[in-house]
Amino acid sequence: MSSSPLSIQSLTHRFEAGTVNEKLALDRLSLELPAGQFVTVLGSNGSGKTTLFNTILGKLIPDEGRILLDGEDITRQKDYKRALNIGCLYQNPLRGTAPDMTIEENLALAYTRKASRSFFAVNRRDNRYFRELLAGLDMGLENRMKTKMGLLSGGQRQAASLLMATIAQPKLLLLDEHTAALDPGAAEKVMHLTETIARRDHITTLMVTHDMDYALRVGSRTIMLDSGRIVMDLSGEERARMTSGALAELFYAKGKR
């Protein structure tokens, strides 16, 4: 069988099946990701991107189809169990962090997956590692480790969330418009960090974005979803020649059908 980290086979999901509101959100969608590949995902509103992520994360059990992570069938596995190997980040920076807990406590909690046993959750050995990671963000957070997460700005929180999502070297990273709520400067910074971390740890990544520039510039492959199906799959030469203008035209053409 395939040894790719993520293999999605003929995934189908209907919302409110059997009612007048029935909505086919995923339509026999199949997708193979080679190890370490960074894929950007385009698609108009309601095309099924978040639904796809939710089935991979286990927040939603698909009607049909299979999801394999490193050869293991996780289609029906509990969400928190598969989270051992999957990191995720959403548009809203508030979703990934606990506001009433300190930065170091947040990191320690995310690190629970891979940390060695210790009586106290926050300890000196792990803290040295956290400090290094935070210093890499270049936001001065390494000196504010006892600050409550809720006091940080959206950009800082999203950067911290990114660290938390990748702190345990996941096999797969899912990013759902994770820079959309940030100002251009912060968005650029978080995007740069995302690429750096994914490359450094060789993490297979799916990134949803509505920004044509990012879609082409970041990663090595771009797919487009429409009505729950993949209607475009660009990589290599073809992708290198594509311009964001041409991509935008394609986007509207595919969307109109």
Next chain:
Amino acid sequence: MTMLNLLIAALSQGMLYAPMALGVFVTFRILKTPDLTVDGSFVFGMTVCAAVTIAGYPIAALLCGALADALAGLCTALLQTKARIEPILSGILVSTGLYTVNYAVLGGQSNLYLQREVINAQGAAVNESCPTVYRMFGKLVKPMGGLMKDANLQTLLLTLAIVAVLTALLAVFFFTRPGMAIRATGDNEEMVRSSSINADRMRTCGVMLANALVAFSGALLCHQQRYADMNCGNGMLVMGLASVIIGQVLGGRRGVVAGLLSAVGGSLLYRIVLQLAYRLDMPSYFVKLLSTLIVILALTLPRLRGAIAKRAKKEGARA
């Protein structure tokens, strides 16, 4: 009674109810989900403690009361996490069910004194009161004489020691991995699940802990007043809330340790307020309304303050 005596009486009551305030703190402030099992679990701790004390095991009785209620908490938590019943309703359901259980534990009556029948030297059946932790402690310290002969002071000292140990243990626990995961579950459950931690299990542990704490208060009170009564749990939740909120007004919202300490402090202050109100001839049945008013006031105060500040600003602009 002198002022000092009154103060000691108030403080010893406050200490007895402190574990309950800690339990309410765990659900309201840490899990951020109100748990309405409290009224039932307080009595459950009391009844189980009474039964085991009468069987002759006073120290085990306190622990049994707490453990039994951890199970009641487990029921509430399972209703919340597995049956997906609203947390508020889950608590009410278990609390109502406990009413029957409590009656059964008391042998089908609504109260039970800590005494048992023994045959005396003359061959007659007489009631002998059972040993309690407060009796045992009293025997230990009475020979010291002086103030130590005061029963209220004895109660205060022993309960203070117990509550101090309990608070310290809790403070440490909430910085261990499971303890921190429980805090995080109240703060952002989704993030806990994304960190590959079973949030339902953490919530369950938290609710069990909270109920054990509430029951422990019931058990201590049972030993102190030497009887268990079905009516002791009425309005307990609101009293616990009042303590937690008073503590918060004093201690602010700074962290777990500060939170735990202010819950205990709130419980003490609450009893002092009640003592003062009694001094001003407040009838004892007024307690519940007073507690309710305190809670309502404390909950609306921040909003009220905001509104007043806004108006002041407007007036200032006009001037």
